[in-house]
Amino acid sequence: MSYDTKNLRNVVLLGHPGSGKTAFAEAMLYEAKATNRLGKVAEKSTISDFTNIEQERGNSIFSTQMHASWKDSKINIIDTPGFDDFIGEVVCSMKVSDTALMMLNARAGVEVGTEIIWEYVEKFKTPTIFVVNHCDNDKANYETTVEQAKERFGHKVLAFQFPIETGIGFNKIVDALRMIMYVFPDGGGKPEKQPIPEEHLGRAQEMHNALVEAAAENDEALMEKFFEEGSLSESELAKGLTIALANQDIYPVFIASAERNMGSGRIMGFINDIAPSPADRPAATLEDGSSLVCDSSAPTTVFIYKTLSEPRVGMVSYFKVFAGTLKAGDELINQENRGTERMNQIFLANGKNRESVNELKAGDIGVTVKLKNVHTNNTLNTKGTSIQIEKIKFPSSRIRVAVQPPSKGEMEKLMKALHQIEEEDPTLIIEQSAALKQTLLHGQGQLHLDIIKYRIEKVNDIAMEFIKPKISYRETITKEANDSYRHKKQTGGAGQFAEIHMRIEPWYEGMPPPHDLPVRKEDVQELPWGGKLVMVWSVVGGAIDAKYSNAIKKGIMSKMEEGPLTGSYCQDIRVCIYDGKMHPVDSNDMAFMLAATMAFKTAFKEAKPQIMEPIYDLEILCSGDVMGDVMSDLQTRRAMIMGMDAEGHYQKIKAQVPLAELYKYSATLRSITQGKAKFNRKFAHYSAVSREIQQALMSAHEEMAEA
Ligand SMILES: Nc1nc2c(ncn2[C@@H]2O[C@H](COP(=O)(O)OP(=O)(O)OP(=O)(O)O)[C@@H](O)[C@H]2O)c(=O)[nH]1
Ligand SMILES: [Mg+2]
Structure with a gap:
């Protein structure tokens, strides 16, 4: 049987690495009897972290789709990796989720990973429930964690529960929604319900x-009833809470110990009762700006949010049914x-x-295999409709490395393997840079690229080595210079002759x-690599025929493409x-091209040339x-340093740094801060290098040219 849209709950697990997402997903599946064994991350036995590489590292690397039934609902659970190297996995999962469980580690409170993902919670406007996990840890501090969350995410953060004690003795949770206390047996599982002890009642x-108050914000009748009766049941509050949660007017806070299997059942109950179904969320935005309502009787529209190639199976496509009812065998x-x-x-x-099913209704999430030509961000429709769900925008890359080219035969294999990963992972970008003569990989962090290297070596059995990528410098001039050049060649028959007088100047808007x-x-030419080349034809009295101007430009362009200082x-x-001269017989395009190249090259060197380097924000x-x-x-x-700002209990530093100084920055930052920092970078502009650096770059270029 398939679940109706109103009974579907699509939940994504978010949070800093180690906050307990994978362990909590396991606890949810176990409590819902979707598995009969409570796997452990440390024992490499969780349902979510099933790949070798995740088990080897003890961290999630891919997002994983799971599901469980709880009361009337089918809860689809997507576990995501916490390291922001794998933010692509998080973003695509959020695209298809209707509620987020943001895991907080009660030992550490709001962490950098929480902050980073919050940006996406705001972007996707995802209704979010905080889960304060690790409550059994002796360093757990529930109060500080909630305080930090309030400080950072505002007064909408609303505690629904509190623990009687945290640390080793953690086994009682007071639930302020149901006004009851849950007491867990050793080993967790189903708690006993007890009255709230007198001293905690206040x-x-x-x-x-x-x-x-939060639930009745828009419901006066409810507020009156509350004043008359002094308390309200969860079902009376349900409608108001659903609206408040769906509108991001509240961020409820719950409590758990994933490791001891305490708290997940109550949270699933809350998800069943209160969390929005896909139909309670705003209609999906389409590429053309219009929208699509989540309606299972409409024509079918399916969106591919992720693909992964599996050994022996081939391409596996993960999707959400955005409208209609998808039936097995549908075209x-x-x-x-x-x-x-x-x-x-x-x-x-x-x-x-x-597990194979016959159909999935609008709002549901599933998997299929063996599609012919389908990629992440593709929309598949019933014949006759042409809908394109708004595509996922993946963040731009933050680091780059170059690939040491192996032997020619290996290179082909390597590129094939890399392109296969690129197809699954939209945050990996492969660039064959003609200017730098290097193959570059752009990614989200050192770990991201290291994992790709690991996959290539382990799965594809190809040796791969990263080297420092070259920098794409620019050359320009800072003062005017004039030069002339005569190209003359007399070899037997027809000779070659061209003479050119040129002035070069720094151009500005x-x-x-x-x-x-x-x-x-x-002739104003926008250069493909940025900046301009402006050619002015000032020849008078027919000293050079204007028909040679194209050849002259070509000659100059050849040096613009490969600058005189460093190429x-x-x-x-x-x-x-x-000015210039031509010869009635010996002048031709080739001669003028060569003369232009030579004149430009000499003039350039006299025009106080300057090397520019890319600067990043x-x-x-x-x-x-x-x-x-x-x-x-x-x-x-x-x-x-361009500025410093406090953001909650975090600091934001803004700086401009030359790209040449950012090599391996992601790994360095992680190690000097023990993972307590994250960064973003964006190209800002080109800026002149110092005289020493210019000299060093020119010498290096000369050496290379000689070699
Ligand atoms: N004591 C205790 N340990 C926990 C709890 N939750 C998770 N752990 C342990 O903490 C470690 C990290 O938990 P994971 O579930 O892998 O954390 P994660 O959020 O999935 O981490 P990433 O996948 O790296 O983002 C594992 O060894 C878990 O067993 C908890 O509530 N209490
Ligand atoms: Mg995990």
């Missing part, structure tokens, strides 16, 4: 009143390429286990025309051709106690 009542059209895809088998997943030369023609791209230069978020380390490290990177 606190519980106060919390209950706050919940009622759908891929909106992207108009190809027909037959959904021969549809499955529900629990990690690596798949709004530059006036030359004051002492006529402008016969001006880098040149930019922002104006060239005026103002760097934004670092770190906890206050590691701020000093982050700052002193930045000082070794030629960084310019």
Whole structure:
């Protein structure tokens, strides 16, 4: 049987690494009897972390689809990795989820990982429930954790529960919504319900009143009833709470110990009763700006949020039914390429286990295999409809490395394997840089790229080595220079002759025309690598025929593409051709091209040339106690600090740093801050390098050219 839309709950687990997402998913599955054994991360036996590499590392790396039945609902559970190296996995999971469980580690409170993911909670407007986990730890501090959450995420953070004690003795949770105390047996599981002890009643009542107020915000009748009767039941509050949660007017806080299997059942109950179904969320936005209501009787629309290739199976496609009812055997059209895809088998997943089903209704999440030509972000529709669900926007890359080219035969194999991973992982970008003559990988962090290397080596059995990527420098000039060049060759028959007089100047926006030369023609070229080349034809009296201007430009462009100092791209230069000579027989395009190249090269060197390097805007978020380390490290990177701001109990540092100084920054930052910092970077502009660096770059280039 398939679940109706109103009985579906799509829940994504979010949080800092180690907050207990995978363990909590396991506890949920176990409590719901979706598994008969409570697996442990440490024993590599959880349903969610089923790949070798996750088990080897003890961290999640991929998002994992699971599901469990609880009372009337089917709860789809997506576990995500906490390391922001794998943020792509988080973003695609959030796209198809209707509620988030944000795990907080009661030992550490709000962590950098929480902060980073919060950005996406706001972007997706995901209704969110906080789960204060690790309550059995002797360093757990429930109060501080909730306080930090309130400080950071505002007064909408609303505690629904509190523990009688945390640490080793943790086994009692007071529930202010139901006004009851749960007492767990050793080993967790189903708790016994007891009245709230006298001494805790006041606190519980106060919390209950706050919940009622939040629920009755838009419901006066409910508020009156509360004043008359002094308390309300969960079912009376349900409607108001559902609206408040769905609108992000409240962020309920619950309590758990995933390891001891305490608290997950109550949270699933709350998800069943209160969390929004897919139909309670705003209609899905489409690429064309219109929207699609989650309705199981509409024509079928399926969105692919993730793909993964599995050994022996091939491509596995993870999807959400955004509208209609998907039936096994349905033929759908891929909106992207108009190809027909037959959904021969549809499955529900629990990690690596798949169970075949006949149909899935709007709002449900599932898996299929053996589609022909389907990628992440594709929308598949019933014939006759052409809907494209708004695509997931993956974050831009934060680090890059170059690949040491192996032997030629190996290179082909390597590229094939890399492209396969690129297909599954939209946060990996492979670039064959002609300018740098390197194959570059762009990714989210050192760990991200290291895991890719590991997969290539283990799965594809190809040796792969990362090397330092080259920097894409630019060359320009800082003053005017004039030069002429005569190209003359007499070899037997027809000779070659061309003479050119040129002036080169630094070009800038709004530059006036030359004051002492006529402008016969001006050609402004936007360069593909940024900046401009402006050619001015100032030749008078037919000294050179204008028909040679194209060849001259070609000659100059050849040097613009491979600058005279280091072979880098040149930019922002104006060239005026103002005189020259030609020969009635020996002049031709080739001769003028060569003369232009030579004249440009010499003039360039006389025009006080300058090498420019790419500068990046760097934004670092770190906890206050590691701020000093982050700052002193930045000082070794030629960084310019642009500002510092407090964000909750975190610090945000803004700086501008040359790309050349950012090599391996992700790994360094993680190690100097013990993972208590995250960063983002974005290209800002090109800026002149110092004279010493310029000299060093030129010498290195010369050496390489000689070699
Ligand atoms: N004592 C205790 N240990 C816990 C609890 N929850 C999780 N752990 C342990 O903490 C470690 C990390 O838990 P995971 O569930 O892997 O954490 P995660 O959030 O999935 O981490 P990533 O996948 O790296 O993002 C594991 O060894 C768990 O067994 C808890 O409530 N109490
Ligand atoms: Mg995990």
